[in-house]
Amino acid sequence: MLDLLRQPWPWYVAGPLIGLTVPALLLIGNKALGISSSLRHVCAACVPAGIPFLTYNWRAELWNLFFVLGIGIGGFVGYQLMGHADTIAISPETVRDLKAQMGLTDFSGLLPKELFALENLSNWKGWVFLVLGGFLVGFGTRYAGGCTSGHAISGLSNLQWVSLVAVIAFFVGGLLMTWVFYPLMF
Amino acid sequence: MKNLKYLVLGVLFGIILTKSEVVSWWRIQEMFRFQSFHLYGIIGSAIVVGLISIQLIKRNRLKTMNGEEITLADKKYTHGTWIGGTIFGLGWALTGACPGPMFAQLGSGVAGAAVLILAALAGTWTYSALRERLPM
Secondary structure (H helix, E strand, C coil), rough: CCHHHHHHCCCCCCCCHHHHHHHHHHHHCCCCCCCCCHHHHHHHHCCCCCHHCCCHHHHHHHHHHHHHHHHHHHHHHHHCCCCCCCCCCCCHHHHHHHHHHCCCCCCCEEECCHCCCCCHHCCHHHHHHHHHHHHHHHHHHHHCCCHHHHHHHHHHHCCCHHHHHHHHHHHHHHHHHHHHHHHHCC | CCHHHHHHHHHHHHHHHHCCCCCCCCHHHHHHHCCCHHHHHHHHHHHHHCCCCCHHHHHHHCCCCCCCEEECCCCCCCCHHHHHHHHHHHHHHHCCCCCCHHHHHHHCCCHHHHHHHHHHHHHHHHHHHHHEEECC
């Protein structure tokens, strides 16, 4: 059993558990699953700067910040305490393509150190992958009114057609980056 | 402490994201390159389970554990749905992380995730400041 917990969890275990988070949040407090809102609440709490969109009672949404803090703790427990593989077993085709197209050589860790290590902030890679990437996520999710949790999981579970438009757009953006912009960058 | 239950649920959610490797850039690349079923299976089965759960809650008119009414707000369409959605998609493929995984990555010990979160906060703040001038 312990060994099973330590292994990477298959999709048919993780997916349904993620899905159950939707009713769990509704049943414990009538809350809709959505994580990107936490970024707005932090902005409203720390740098509202008189901006109307950031002037609201963020304290009423404190539950969302507790949930996100929990996710951080969960990352520590799931990775450091429960153990992990040094290299994630992705498909050989992906390894081949990333080597050939992006020149990656180190496949250890949750994400490529050759792109995301802090030292990369001294060259364009760090600025594009860490700074621009993070910025686009924060800007885009709020403009779209949700992220993978709020639109894809929560929204589609509640049959919201708006969320379907959003999820299609998420994929259009992701495919554009992977298939058009990556080849231009490397 | 009424928010403690959300903290606990967040910890469980973070463990699931981490153990299923949803928080990994490698897994997101696999998905966008159509070279693995893993993330499609996770997102798809999560939606199916969420959908069935919401139907059960609605049909049985279930209440929260404190006896409150459960209300599900409709999402409103704006041009931001597709413009912002595409912008997020570009960032998702770059960072390999949506907002939830960024926090889990930071907890797992990835230092770069702190930069990602700060940059995401800057993005959200910039959107908030420009909001009135963007197509809606």
